Amino acid sequence: MSPDRQVFKPRTLILFSLIISILALISTPQSRLALLVKQILPPSLPYFNLRPFHSTRPHPRTMSSYSHEIDIALLAVQRATLLTQKVFHNNAKGTLSKDDRSPVTIGDFGAQALIIAALRHNFPHDEIVGEEEASSLRDNPSLAEQIFALVRESKLDDSSAENRLGGPIKDLDAMLAAIDAGKSSGGSKGRIWALDPVDGTKGFLRGGQYAVCLALMVDGDVKVGVLGCPNLPVDDAAPISADVGGEGKGVLFAAVQGQGATSRPLTEGALASAKTIAMKGVGDITQATFCESVEAAHSSHGDQAAIATRLGITQESVRMDSQAKYGSIARGAGDLYLRLPVRKDYEEKIWDHAAGDLIVREAGGEVTDAEGKRLDFSIGRTLKANKGVVAAPRGVHGKVLEVVKEVLSNK
Numbered sequence: 001m002s003p004d005r006q007v008f009k010p011r012t013l014i015l016f017s018l019i020i021s022i023l024a025l026i027s028t029p030q031s032r033l034a035l036l037v038k039q040i041l042p043p044s045l046p047y048f049n050l051r052p053f054h055s056t057r058p059h060p061r062t063m064s065s066y067s068h069e070i071d072i073a074l075l076a077v078q079r080a081t082l083l084t085q086k087v088f089h090n091n092a093k094g095t096l097s098k099d100d101r102s103p104v105t106i107g108d109f110g111a112q113a114l115i116i117a118a119l120r121h122n123f124p125h126d127e128i129v130g131e132e133e134a135s136s137l138r139d140n141p142s143l144a145e146q147i148f149a150l151v152r153e154s155k156l157d158d159s160s161a162e163n164r165l166g167g168p169i170k171d172l173d174a175m176l177a178a179i180d181a182g183k184s185s186g187g188s189k190g191r192i193w194a195l196d197p198v199d200g201t202k203g204f205l206r207g208g209q210y211a212v213c214l215a216l217m218v219d220g221d222v223k224v225g226v227l228g229c230p231n232l233p234v235d236d237a238a239p240i241s242a243d244v245g246g247e248g249k250g251v252l253f254a255a256v257q258g259q260g261a262t263s264r265p266l267t268e269g270a271l272a273s274a275k276t277i278a279m280k281g282v283g284d285i286t287q288a289t290f291c292e293s294v295e296a297a298h299s300s301h302g303d304q305a306a307i308a309t310r311l312g313i314t315q316e317s318v319r320m321d322s323q324a325k326y327g328s329i330a331r332g333a334g335d336l337y338l339r340l341p342v343r344k345d346y347e348e349k350i351w352d353h354a355a356g357d358l359i360v361r362e363a364g365g366e367v368t369d370a371e372g373k374r375l376d377f378s379i380g381r382t383l384k385a386n387k388g389v390v391a392a393p394r395g396v397h398g399k400v401l402e403v404v405k406e407v408l409s410n411k
């Protein structure tokens with residue numbers, strides 16, 4: 001065959017392989033090239049849906065163990081939880097009232113600053129949906145200074161761990177900027193962290209349970225979740241209780257999609273080793289324990305009591321603040337978590353559920369709303385498509401949901 005009649009000339013082959021390589025690189029959402037293209041192209045372009053070589057199953061190249069993300073999330077939550085513990089034990093908590101009249105303290109602001117700083121150091125291109133913002137601090141320099149002093153003294157004992165988080169925040173302006181970097185509107189595309197620096201702030205002020213909550217969503221799906229629960233016992237076998245213990249308490253729950261859920265003691269330096277946790281199999285539903293919010297305005301105690309009665313549950317509910325409820329049922333300390341709406345117009349916030357939802361599902365549970373729909377984290381900062389939460393071990397979730405629907409339809 002003469003060179004002129006070759007079907008693939010060497011130059012064509014080189015060009016062809018170059019195009020294939022570029023397409024392969026940009027179809028990997030975390031490649032540097034992909035991130036660069038994402039910054040250049042208008043966000044409306046469905047860029048990350050262009051996966052020319054992928055079937056519906058993820059290509060092995062794009063499957064991630066999220067090992068970096070879970071390591072940083074655990075350390076960042078641990079460091080922030082230690083900060084909140086100092087505030088918890090202090091009488092002056094620097095409390096402000098937000099526009100919706102809910103409380104926020106120096107603990108909430110400080111924890112949000114520390115976690116966002118760590119995320120930005122490690123994942124500078126990721127978006128963050130954080131509960132708090134800094135405008136009230138910009139108008140209140142003395143409170144801002146107080147938070148900055150707290151943030152500066154909150155370091156992990158282990159220097160390697162502290163370095164992985166990027167070390168201390170350099171000045172007050174950088175701290176305010178970090179707090180304000182949690183303003184993403186969320187959504188169904190790309191990597192977005194959901195952060196609740198103190199969940200259950202009312203419980204925190206009351207001296208009850210609270211949690212520091214962080215989750216990573218990729219294309220609207222929760223991949224990584226961590227809960228810091230400083231007032232829960234380390235022992236996974238301890239029966240669920242809202243009592244706040246003395247020294248030696250505090251636990252970190254974590255999960256990565258497809259890799260199960262764990263608990264480990266909260267420490268002040270390097271992470272403690274993790275234990276796998278699992279929900280309890282409920283043989284006889286009448287023996288189940290269920291937990292619910294402390295605040296009657298946050299979930300309907302009346303509907304929840306009616307559901308428990310219909311299920312034949314005789315034990316009193318355990319009223320506990322925060323996502324510590326999700327952690328407690330995930331490790332089998334309790335069985336069910338019911339959160340039925342009080343106000344029809346209230347939209348649950350994604351940061352109040354993202355980490356707990358994944359941890360419970362990875363521990364063998366099912367989490368839906370009151371109609372049986374999975375919680376949809378892909379719509380924005382709130383769970384607009386859902387009403388209420390029903391979390392239970394997989395084997396009994398269907399039965400519980402049936403009764404939830406019955407009780408709600410008879411109202």
Ligand SMILES: Nc1ncnc2c1ncn2[C@@H]1O[C@H](COP(=O)(O)OS(=O)(=O)O)[C@@H](OP(=O)(O)O)[C@H]1O
Nearest residue numbers: 198199200201202293294295297298320321322346
């Ligand atoms: N009306 C209404 N309905 C449902 N949920 C609401 C409502 N108002 C507030 N919130 C959110 O409740 C979060 C605390 O939830 P908890 O389960 O800890 O509630 S409780 O304090 O134990 O009652 C709390 O989270 P934090 O603000 O982080 O504490 C709020 O986001």
Ligand SMILES: [Mg+2]
Nearest residue numbers: 196199200352
């Ligand atoms: Mg919250």
Ligand SMILES: [Mg+2]
Nearest residue numbers: 131196198199
């Ligand atoms: Mg909060």
Ligand SMILES: [Mg+2]
Nearest residue numbers: 102103131201
């Ligand atoms: Mg709040």
